[in-house]
Amino acid sequence: MLAVACFVAAGCGSGGGNQGQGQEPAQQTIQINGAGATFPFPIYSKWFDEYHKLHPNVQINYQSVGSGAGIRQLVNQTVFFGATDGPMTDEQLQGAPGKILHLPTVLGAVVPVYRIDKVDAQLKFSGRVLADIFLGKITRWNDPAIAKLNAGVTLPDTNITVVHRSDGSGTTYVWVDYLAKVSPEWKSKVGVGTSPSWPVGVGGKGNEGVSGLVTQSPGSIGYVELVYALQNKINHGQVQNAAGEFVTASIESVTAAAAATAATMPSDFRVSITNAEGPGAYPVSSFTWMLFYENPMDKTHAKTMVDFMRWALTDGQKFATELGYAPLPTAVVQLEMSALDTIAVK
Amino acid sequence: MRRPAKGRSGRAGDTGFRFATGAFALALVLIVAAIGFELVRQSMVSVRAFGLSFWRTSTWDPIAGEFGALPFIWGTLYSSILALVLATPVALGIAVFVSELCPGWLKQPLVFLTELLAAIPSIVYGLWGIFVLVPAVRSLQEATPEWLRQVPLFSGPPLGVGMLAAGLILAIMVIPFTSSVAREVLKSVPAAQREGAYALGATRFEAIRAALYFARTGIIGAVMLGFGRALGETMAVTMVIGNNPQVSASLFAPQYTMAAVIANEFTEAADELYLAALVEIGLVLFIVTLIVNSLSRLLIWSMAQPTRRRVAAVVVPAEESAA
Numbered sequence: 001m002l003a004v005a006c007f008v009a010a011g012c013g014s015g016g017g018n019q020g021q022g023q024e025p026a027q028q029t030i031q032i033n034g035a036g037a038t039f040p041f042p043i044y045s046k047w048f049d050e051y052h053k054l055h056p057n058v059q060i061n062y063q064s065v066g067s068g069a070g071i072r073q074l075v076n077q078t079v080f081f082g083a084t085d086g087p088m089t090d091e092q093l094q095g096a097p098g099k100i101l102h103l104p105t106v107l108g109a110v111v112p113v114y115r116i117d118k119v120d121a122q123l124k125f126s127g128r129v130l131a132d133i134f135l136g137k138i139t140r141w142n143d144p145a146i147a148k149l150n151a152g153v154t155l156p157d158t159n160i161t162v163v164h165r166s167d168g169s170g171t172t173y174v175w176v177d178y179l180a181k182v183s184p185e186w187k188s189k190v191g192v193g194t195s196p197s198w199p200v201g202v203g204g205k206g207n208e209g210v211s212g213l214v215t216q217s218p219g220s221i222g223y224v225e226l227v228y229a230l231q232n233k234i235n236h237g238q239v240q241n242a243a244g245e246f247v248t249a250s251i252e253s254v255t256a257a258a259a260a261t262a263a264t265m266p267s268d269f270r271v272s273i274t275n276a277e278g279p280g281a282y283p284v285s286s287f288t289w290m291l292f293y294e295n296p297m298d299k300t301h302a303k304t305m306v307d308f309m310r311w312a313l314t315d316g317q318k319f320a321t322e323l324g325y326a327p328l329p330t331a332v333v334q335l336e337m338s339a340l341d342t343i344a345v346k
Numbered sequence: 347m348r349r350p351a352k353g354r355s356g357r358a359g360d361t362g363f364r365f366a367t368g369a370f371a372l373a374l375v376l377i378v379a380a381i382g383f384e385l386v387r388q389s390m391v392s393v394r395a396f397g398l399s400f401w402r403t404s405t406w407d408p409i410a411g412e413f414g415a416l417p418f419i420w421g422t423l424y425s426s427i428l429a430l431v432l433a434t435p436v437a438l439g440i441a442v443f444v445s446e447l448c449p450g451w452l453k454q455p456l457v458f459l460t461e462l463l464a465a466i467p468s469i470v471y472g473l474w475g476i477f478v479l480v481p482a483v484r485s486l487q488e489a490t491p492e493w494l495r496q497v498p499l500f501s502g503p504p505l506g507v508g509m510l511a512a513g514l515i516l517a518i519m520v521i522p523f524t525s526s527v528a529r530e531v532l533k534s535v536p537a538a539q540r541e542g543a544y545a546l547g548a549t550r551f552e553a554i555r556a557a558l559y560f561a562r563t564g565i566i567g568a569v570m571l572g573f574g575r576a577l578g579e580t581m582a583v584t585m586v587i588g589n590n591p592q593v594s595a596s597l598f599a600p601q602y603t604m605a606a607v608i609a610n611e612f613t614e615a616a617d618e619l620y621l622a623a624l625v626e627i628g629l630v631l632f633i634v635t636l637i638v639n640s641l642s643r644l645l646i647w648s649m650a651q652p653t654r655r656r657v658a659a660v661v662v663p664a665e666e667s668a669a
Contacts, residue, residue, distance in 0.1 A: 068614035092616060159503050166589035166606075168408075168614025190409070194614045197407035202507050202600040203589030205610060212476055217484070217505060 028057065032301050035063040036070025036083030037170050038206075039225055040288045043106055044083065046319050047312050054311075058304055067170045068194060074100070074291055080301050082291035085170020086177075086194060087270035099294040101343065102269045103309060103336055104287035106317075107258050107326035109226040109249040110174045111236035111284070113211060116141055117218045118156065122248070124149045126240040127182025127275065127283065133221060134162055134179060135186060136200035141219060149240075156219075163213045163222030166203025168195035174286040175223045178274035182283075226254070227324035241283040242275050253282035254326035262331030269339070285326075295344045303345040310340060385629040392622035400626065406591045408611070413623035415630065417591035421509075421601040422631070425583065426576040428513030428597075433520045434569050438558075440521070441528035441568075446554050457529075464522035472585035475515045480506040480586055483514070487598055502598040507588040510597040515586055516576045524572035531564030531649055532557060567645030574638040578631065580605035604631045 041064035048060040065073075067084035074082035075096045087102055112125055129145050132138045138145055142155040165172045173194045180187035190196045204210040207228040214222040215234070226249045229236050238246040247253045257276035265271060275283045290309070296302045313336055317327035328336075392400065396413060403414025444456055484506030494500050502508070535557045543553040558565065588600020589610065604627045615621045 066613035068616040071616055161503065161505055166584065167610040193409035194616075195408040195611050195620075197405065197409065198590070201590065202505060203610070205584060205589075209585070213507065216476070216481060 029059065030057060030300060030304050031059045031061065032081070032304060033061045033063075033079045034070075034081040034083060034290075035065050035073045035079045036291070037067045037085045037288060038064040039085050039108055039170050039227075040083060040106060040325070042227065043320055043323050043325050046323060047308075047316050050316070050319065051308055051311060055304075058308075060305075060308065066168065067173075068168055071291070074293075077297075080296065080298065081305060083289065084291060085286060085288050086173035087272075087289060088291070096293075098296075101292050101294055101339060102289040103292065103339065104269055104328060104332060105290050105312060106288060106320045107254045107285055107328065108174075108288055109254045109257075109282055109285045109326070110171055110178075110223050111226050111229050111249045112221060112223055112239065113214050113229060113234050113236050114221040115214050115216075115218060116156065116158070119153060120235075121150070121153050122235065123153065123237040124240065124246045125237050127178065130239070131179045131183030131186045133160055134164070134199070134201070135183070135189065136162070149246075158219040161217050161220040162198075162201030163210050163217070163220050164198050164201050164203055165210060166205050169206075170194065170286075170288070171207065171223065171225050172196065174274060174284060177272055177286075178284045181275040230324045239283050241281050242277050243279055243281070245279065247280060247282045249282045249284070251321055251324075251326045253280055254285045255329060257281035257283070257285040258287070258326070258332065259329045262329055262335070265332060265335055267339075269336070287328075292343060294342060299345055302343055306340050306343050306345055310337065313337065382629075382632060385625060385632055389622050389626035389629050391618055392626045395619060396623075400623075404591070404593055406607075408615070408620050411617075411619055413619070415604070415623075415627050417593050418602055418604040418607050418627060419630070420593045421587070421591075422577060422603040422605070424509060424601065425512045425516055425587065425603055426573055428509065429516030429520050429576040430569060430573050432513060432517035433524060433572060436517070437521045437524035437568075437572065438528055438565065440525040441532055442554055442558070444525075445529050445532040446557070447550075457526075460522050460525055462522075463518065464526075468519070468579060468581040469585075471515055471519060471582035475511060475582060475586040479515060480511050483508070483511045486510075498595045499597055502594075502596045504598065505588065505600060507586055508596075508598050508600045509587065509594075512583050512587040512601075512603075513597075515582050516579055519579060519582060520572035520576050523575050524568045527568035527571055527646065528561075528565050531561045531568060531646065534564070534649065535560050561649060563645050564649035567642045567649065570638055570642030570645065574635055574642060577635050577638065578605055580609045584609055604628075 041062070044062050048062060051060065052058060062083070063079075067086055070079070070082040070084055071088055071092060073079045075092070077097065083105075085108075088100065093100060112130060114123065123146075125146075126149060129138065129149065132145065139160055140157055141160055142157045147155055173192065176186070176190065176196050177192050180190075180192045190199065202213060204213040204222070207224045210222040211224050211228065211232060211234055214220045224234065224236075226236075228234075229249075236249065238248050241247050256278060257273050260276050260278040260281065261271055261273050269287070269289065271287070273285050273287065276285065292302075292305065313328065313333045317333075320327045392413065396403075400413065400415050401419065402416060403412070404416045405412045405414045406417065407413075440456075440460060444453055444460075448456060484504050487504035487506065487510075490500055490504075539560050540553050540557055543556040548556065583603055584606035587603065587606060589602055589606060590600040591602045591607070592599065594601060608624050608628055608631075611620075612624055615624055
């Protein structure tokens with residue numbers, strides 16, 4: 001009985017102890033927490049790591065729990081910043097205790113992946129064809145609509161197994177946002193969101209679940225992040241863009257999709273760049289945003305994060321290409337630098 | 347630990363000990379009650395919005411804000427019952443073999459290996475399921491003859507993922523629980539039962555049957571315990587079931603369970619109604635699992651009651667059988 005009491009007392013004593021490293025009165029350790037989207041997690045990890053090397057007293061922690069959870073935690077003020085692949089809706093913004101700013105950080109893309117036995121060629125898809133496949137209207141690979149786009153390829157008469165995400169996801173959001181733009185039927189029947197009610201198909205958990213199911217199931221088609229497809233060397237198809245060209249997703253084609261938007265960028269940066277106009281643009285591209293309060297309570301944290309963002313938007317962009325993300329166009333970066341000035345750091 | 351009480355016996359220590367352990371026991375009950383309370387509280391929005399139609403509707407559309415839990419309830423019950431059907435014969439077989447037929451040197455290793463199945467984490471089962479079980483089930487589905495495919499139970503394209511894969515993986519996960527409880531239950535059958543059966547001239551198999559009959563309540567309890575376990579299984583199921591919220595009788599169709607939908611969609615559920623709907627599904631799962639587990643415990647305990655008189659069908663006076 002006494003031993004138990006001793007343990008409890010000892011535990012309580014050390015729990016609330018100081019976290020500071022050494023006896024440096026000049027440099028105080030700044031620890032900032034953020035949470036949000038899983039898609040940009042690799043590049044954010046890299047950035048926080050590199051920034052820590054430049055500023056050893058700054059420790060930024062990021063939990064990749066998903067865009068929705070990140071938004072929730074930011075609104076509840078349990079984290080300092082959030083991250084999301086799909087911009088917050090007006091209702092969500094109104095429900096927040098303060099004004100929230102969206103700041104794009106990098107660009108990503110979503111690619112269609114497929115596995116058809118005896119077909120190794122890179123297939124071409126149009127937006128309408130993809131929408132019809134995911135709606136369940138096109139059910140076999142040798143359907144005339146697909147065959148028309150892929151003249152030189154012999155497509156087998158097998159069932160198309162549609163694979164989608166079972167978990168709510170920003171990747172899904174970008175994909176269905178694109179499908180809604182190219183197919184009025186998709187827009188009215190299913191709509192746009194992170195967890196749509198899929199008309200057909202099986203669900204895999206995460207990018208890895210989808211790619212696992214696709215690689216294992218003959219005759220299947222799914223969608224994954226470009227970064228994921230590149231790093232795991234998965235074959236992906238070409239998608240027809242608004243200009244009528246068939247484009248393979250790559251750093252250049254994704255940046256081209258964003259470049260056109262700089263001229264018409266809304267002041268809150270909440271813009272969808274799927275189905276972008278312009279030559280060479282990959283149609284299923286998207287910004288990913290970090291979310292900050294315009295007037296946060298902790299001014300030290302605010303100053304640090306603003307400094308971090310200025311670094312990430314300039315020097316940090318070179319790490320993006322190494323990891324497969326497309327860097328932001330310069331015009332967008334300039335607009336963001338002025339937006340960063342509005343965050344209250346004093 | 348005795349407190350040095352002035353001039354008293356260690357009675358203060360005893361009372362203190364009883365109080366402390368009683369507090370721990372009470373704390374556990376309070377935690378369960380608190381979980382239930384919190385589930386009810388968080389799901390009120392959805393309960394008010396949908397009422398009883400939540401249980402009847404099949405649409406699960408987060409974008410439109412329409413939520414119906416029927417596909418998940420169906421999927422959970424179907425997969426759990428399928429797991430029971432597949433696992434019970436195997437688990438009872440293991441229990442009977444280990445307690446009655448097994449040579450002594452084999453008993454401990456066999457018990458150890460069966461318990462080991464229970465120690466494997468659910469997610470590892472899921473990974474094994476994706477890479478080994480699903481392709482195997484897909485080959486099985488492709489080998490199904492065309493005439494059998496016409497039966498609704500076996501209809502649908504050969505995807506591999508689906509109810510059958512989920513049922514198989516749940517069966518494997520449930521076997522160690524059912525078999526270990528059944529083994530304990532069989533051990534508690536009084537020796538008099540078996541001896542009496544042999545005395546009447548029963549064969550080995552008939553004596554085992556008599557023991558099984560005696561232990562039937564406990565065995566039903568063991569089976570229900572496995573059922574309760576299968577109801578709540580999440581990660582292994584969500585990786586092989588296909589995650590498609592549809593109500594389908596086919597073993598080959600991809601379907602969805604309550605635990606799987608909560609695990610998949612909870613982090614991204616941004617608006618209140620969506621969250622409340624998921625919590626309501628959690629509440630349903632909580633209540634169902636509580637009921638099933640309580641019932642199974644009651645059945646197992648009732649077997650252990652020495653006061654209850656059993657119809658001893660085999661105890662006969664010695665002179666009669668000798669005559």
